[in-house]
Amino acid sequence: MKDEVQTPEERTANLKGMGSARKRVEDVRFTQGKGNYVDDIKLDGMLFGDFVRSPYAHARVVSVNKEAALALPGVIAVLTAEDLAPLGLHWMPTLAGDKQMVLADGKVLFQGQEVAFVVAEDRYIAADAVELVEVEYDELPVVVDPFKALEPDAPVLREDIAGNMEGAHGPRKHNNHIFTWEQGDKEGTEAVLSEADVVAEEMVYYHRTHPCPLETCGSVASMDKVTGKLTLWGTFQAPHAVRTVASLISGIAEHNIRVISPDIGGGFGNKVGVYPGYVCSIVASIVTGKPVKWVEDRMENLMSTAFARDYWMQGKIAATKEGKITGLWCHTTADHGGFDACADPTKFPAGFMNICTGSYDIPVAYLAVDGVYTNKAPGGVAYRCSFRVTEAAYFIERMIEVLAIKLNMDAAELRRINFISKEQFPYQSALGWEYDSGDYHTAWDKAMKAVDYDGLRAEQAQRLEDFKAGKTRKLMGIGLTHFTEIVGAGPVKNCDILGLGMFDSCEIRIHPTGSAIARLGTISQGQGHATTFAQIIASEIGLPADDITLEEGDTDTAPYGLGTYGSRSTPVAGAATAMAARKIRAKAQMIAAYLLEVHDDDVEFDIDRFVVKGAPERFKSMKEIAFAAYNQAIPGLEPGLEAVSYYDPPNMTYPFGAYICVLDIDVDTGVSDIRSFYALDDCGTRINPMIIEGQVHGGLTEALAIAMGQEIAYDEIGNVKTGTLMDFFIPTAWETPNYQTDWTTTPSPHHPIGAKGVGESPNVGGVPCFSNAVHDAFRPFGLTQSHMPHDHWRVWKTAHDLGLHE
Amino acid sequence: MIPAGFDYHRPADIASAIAIIQQHGDEARVIAGGHSLIPMMKLRMADLSHIVDLQAIDGLKGITVSGGTADIGAMVTQNDLITNDDLAAALPILREAALQIADPQVRYVGTVGGNVANGDPGNDMPGLMQCLGATYTLAGPDGSREVAAREFYEAAYFTARDDEEILTRISIPVPAAGTGYAYEKQKRKIGDYATAAAAVLIRVENGTCTEASVAMTNLADTPVWSQEAAAALVGSNLDDNARQAAVRAAVDATEPVADNRGPVAFKKHVAAVILRRAIDRAADRAS
């Protein structure tokens, strides 16, 4: 037999299990144009929907005249709030405990808000009909600044809840106020601040941006009036939750709804929420009895579906003269737009912003977040991060730099002396989290050495001299970041979305010939689940990853799960996968023992087989065991070989990393040139190093975009100024620097395979790193803080304001 | 992002194209590469019932360089400008500029005729053509006429071309051998129009600048061709004072507007920096 001549190393390699840089199985279809996205779905008699959207940011809707639109041949219906009201669907619940208009109910609250839904026989007629719907508006005063929104005489945006001072997350202080969320020890922190040697204070603004996935949002709803079944294809990062929510708000029994997320062209949080387009396509299908497709265009995606960030973070950080941090204080004003449609676990209205003590051992801290309504699009999603973790990381990593300036210390050394040390894990943070594992000093030292940190600082000092001597107009900046994330939401005891616990699931079926299918409650949007989860199973049960099909996204076949975002797939569904595989392995052990005619305890698992302890030549391969499961009558055992696991994680996981960016800034033009970027990630056990590297490259590139140019900007009357990709920055290969990736491995102690999740780390750590590099270049001239994005004119303005153009 | 309905015409010669335009008046518009026009149609900022595609007209194609003149058909793509060896030898500034327009996908389809006829202040070719002293040939119902690029641009999207005329060819005098050139552009990213761009030609004989031409892009509603800037250079030995004076003269003639690329003060500052770099590079290249 072939097996007998193979070494253990060869047998392990055959499996392409954990640790293997297995090629992505998804790419075969994607690179050949054979993906199947929502917009690829074509059904007989399918109709098309398109929105009439508000040109105003705040206005009363006086009237909607549909006549001319309905008169256009091919137009089937024009829906307005009045049409949806009898069904109770003119408003819908948001994930944040608020409600949101599906179609404008008397007024509009942001530019691009959905006013009417046109349904027509083809996409072109629908677009023409949109132009023919006449809407009369009465403009109202616009509020785009969250601080002005809270002034006593500010216009009331949400008249539907005016005067109702009890919100979903406690008392409201003002009609435009949504919630106050407080964490930590206010008095204790204030006491430390008042007595500290040094207190650095700064306003850190993380501007509004947008996940902007390559594929925009869309859905196809098909109501079969004969069977009463609704099938809904859509760009859903959480298909099961969508099914439950659709059932709850439509009244259709949950077993009569089938939700399918087909291939998804990137999500980054943009596809977590529920959008009016989904609801309208469902209603239109119910009304017409025909399938209805709705797919937004790029401008609609940028201006109306969920934005990210927009946090004004006022910080104070206290330290001793020697630089030991003694306390951290933060007050955040969070701009949520017209409706609170943040995608956060229910009990966390500001997500996991309370991870803002970062990688540092800070004895006492206090955080308060005030959510505010403005005339901007709703959202506040976790754009390639776990619920507000990137805001938290940006805040602390800027505050560390600001403190270093105040102390006149090197920022690398300041970090070093404040890191939580390896011995302190599991570490209880001042704001309530239990960090599972970490070894920050080792990672930091490795990073410092890899980039020759001292050499870089010497070069920078020389450059500064040359600059002052008029020999160059370029400044050099060195950006540092050590971030700690909190991902893998999460334990059902404190994490739920709309009451649904945030466990996840995996079901594995082994076929008689030793291949398998696994289904999960998550859904890949580019993360490569079909590749990596098969690798987990391969290592756990000893069947080759190439023989394992992985399916996600169809609620009729996959086990219930909460979906993919917040780096939760590997920490939660990946754990479920390992646990389900272990159930199979346990049964396989009994089958092997039966076949080998020994006691269960006398066989042990060995790569791809069970061997008799002490007699490795006596074994049964997993393939043989699989077949036996289907053809042997084994006393006391049911036939078949399959298992399902629903995994409720005991804790979050805490990936971390050390990033260093070097850039050169042309002070005359504001152009920054990223010279190098070193990224060390510790995501615990590494399942597929190639996929990790790809995820890091992608996340860093999105971080580059956000830090250096990407924003959703509004003018003072609420017009979106960055509504197309001409102005909304998406880097191409040209703008993207070369990245140097590296790693350390500190497994999670509570995760079955020790994995922590990595897809979002580079965005969380990358943004402060790029930003810190820009700030660092100007540090010798007295800059402590400036606002992102660091595009040409803002950098130029910084230089200008510092007198560098004189 | 879905255009309104339109009829599509694909005439085989210039006369037929003009006839279709005459028939439909301002309901009709010619389309070349479509990379400026189609976005406007998708945004429904251009609402046209008739699109007259120029792709099939052979008379609008081809590049020849002879007798001290480069003759470029309106339908020559921006990519052709980059890959044509005769042009690279005679007018290397065309390649330098074309490489800074948009991205390869746009350049494969976008035409030089569309770029200069469009009248968008963001387009790079109009300023470049003014710098080079190019002449445009316009064919209309009453025959052909020639208009200098320096006389062509009236305001944003308004040019000397009549609605019923088609821009057929561009002719460019080939600069004397050894003429220094530079096209310098600052943009936010690949695929972006200029924050500021400058085209410069400088001829130096015996250490003295004998000819110069300076034009700038996206800093006013038409290209800024500055005779004063050229005058500041000509006759000088290209010392720092002359270069500074040229920059001052050209930038004084700009009237940028604030947009997402930045406020006016920033644009004027960058315009000066970019122009100075273009002058320096052109001067270095002059021999």
Ligand SMILES: Cc1cc2nc3c(=O)[nH]c(=O)nc-3n(C[C@H](O)[C@H](O)[C@H](O)COP(=O)(O)OP(=O)(O)OC[C@H]3O[C@@H](n4cnc5c(N)ncnc54)[C@H](O)[C@@H]3O)c2cc1C
């Ligand atoms: C993403 C992107 C980035 C870009 N960046 C740049 C840039 O940096 N710099 C730059 O210069 N351009 C840029 N462009 C524009 C691009 O170069 C266009 O191709 C060019 O402006 C127009 O050429 P066209 O052949 O596509 O013309 P079309 O779009 O077909 O036509 C443009 C206009 O000119 C008219 N027209 C075309 N040909 C003729 C003719 N022969 N006679 C009379 N009228 C005519 C049309 O009726 C229309 O009004 C960019 C375009 C895109 C999509």
